[in-house]
Amino acid sequence: AAGVIQSPRHLIKEKRETATLKCYPIPRHDTVYWYQQGPGQDPQFLISFYEKMQSDKGSIPDRFSAQQFSDYHSELNMSSLELGDSALYFCASSYLAGGPETQYFGPGTRLLVL
Amino acid sequence: GQQLNQSPQSMFIQEGEDVSMNCTSSSIFNTWLWYKQDPGEGPVLLIALYKAGELTSNGRLTAQFGITRKDSFLNISASIPSDVGIYFCAGHLGNEKLTFGTGTRLTIIP
Numbered sequence: 001a002a003g004v005i006q007s008p009r010h011l012i013k014e015k016r017e018t019a020t021l022k023c024y025p026i027p028r029h030d031t032v033y034w035y036q037q038g039p040g041q042d043p044q045f046l047i048s049f050y051e052k053m054q055s056d057k058g059s060i061p062d063r064f065s066a067q068q069f070s071d072y073h074s075e076l077n078m079s080s081l082e083l084g085d086s087a088l089y090f091c092a093s094s095y096l097a098g099g100p101e102t103q104y105f106g107p108g109t110r111l112l113v114l
Numbered sequence: 115g116q117q118l119n120q121s122p123q124s125m126f127i128q129e130g131e132d133v134s135m136n137c138t139s140s141s142i143f144n145t146w147l148w149y150k151q152d153p154g155e156g157p158v159l160l161i162a163l164y165k166a167g168e169l170t171s172n173g174r175l176t177a178q179f180g181i182t183r184k185d186s187f188l189n190i191s192a193s194i195p196s197d198v199g200i201y202f203c204a205g206h207l208g209n210e211k212l213t214f215g216t217g218t219r220l221t222i223i224p
Binding site: 090 | 145147149154155156157158159162202204206210211212213214215216217
C-alpha cells in the first residue's frame with residue numbers, strides 16, 4: 001500500500017539559510033500534519049491542513065510557514081534557520097472525511113543546521 | 115494542555131517474554147493510537163482504538179482503550195528481536211493534532 005512520502009530524507013543547512021520540506025500524503029487522504037521531533041523527544045505538533053486550509057496550529061515558529069496545494073501535497077518552509085531547528089520533521093496524513101481519524105506518518109526528513 | 119504519561123520509560127527483557135506498557139492522560143481522548151518508531155524512521159501505526167472499553171489485537175499485540183477514556187495499555191506477547199524500538203501512545207479528542215506520550219524504549223537482552 002502507498003505510504004506518506006517525504007523529501008528530502010536528509011538536509012544539511014547553515015544558520016540563517018532557508019529550507020523547504022515536502023510531503024506527499026497517502027492517496028485520497030485530505031489532511032496533512034507536520035511534527036518536529038528532537039533527539040530523545042516525542043513528536044511535537046507544528047501545523048495541519050485540511051482540504052488545503054490551515055486547520056490547527058501548534059508550536060510552529062513564526063519563521064516557519066506551510067501550505068497544502070491543490071494536489072494535497074504540503075510544503076514546510078523554514079527561514080532564518082537556527083541551530084535548534086536541527087531535528088526530525090515528520091509529515092502525517094489522514095482521511096478526515098472518512099470517519100474516525102488515524103494518522104499515518106512518513107519516514108521523516110532529518111534536518112541538520114550547522 | 116493535555117499531557118500523556120507513558121510508563122515504563124524503558125524496558126529490558128529477554129526474548130520470548132511478554133511486555134506491557136501503558137499511558138494515562140489528564141484529560142479524556144476519543145481516539146488512542148499506538149505507534150512503534152525505529153531510530154531515524156517515522157512512527158509506524160500498530161493499533162488504533164476508537165471506543166472506550168475497546169480491546170483490539172494485531173498479531174502478538176493487544177491494546178485496550180480504558181473505560182474512563184483517560185488511559186490505554188499495550189501488551190506484546192512472546193517478544194522477538196524485531197520488537198526492539200520506541201513505542202509511543204498518542205491520543206486526540208477530535209479531528210485535531212495528536213498528543214504523544216513520552217515513549218517506552220524496549221530493549222531485548224540476548
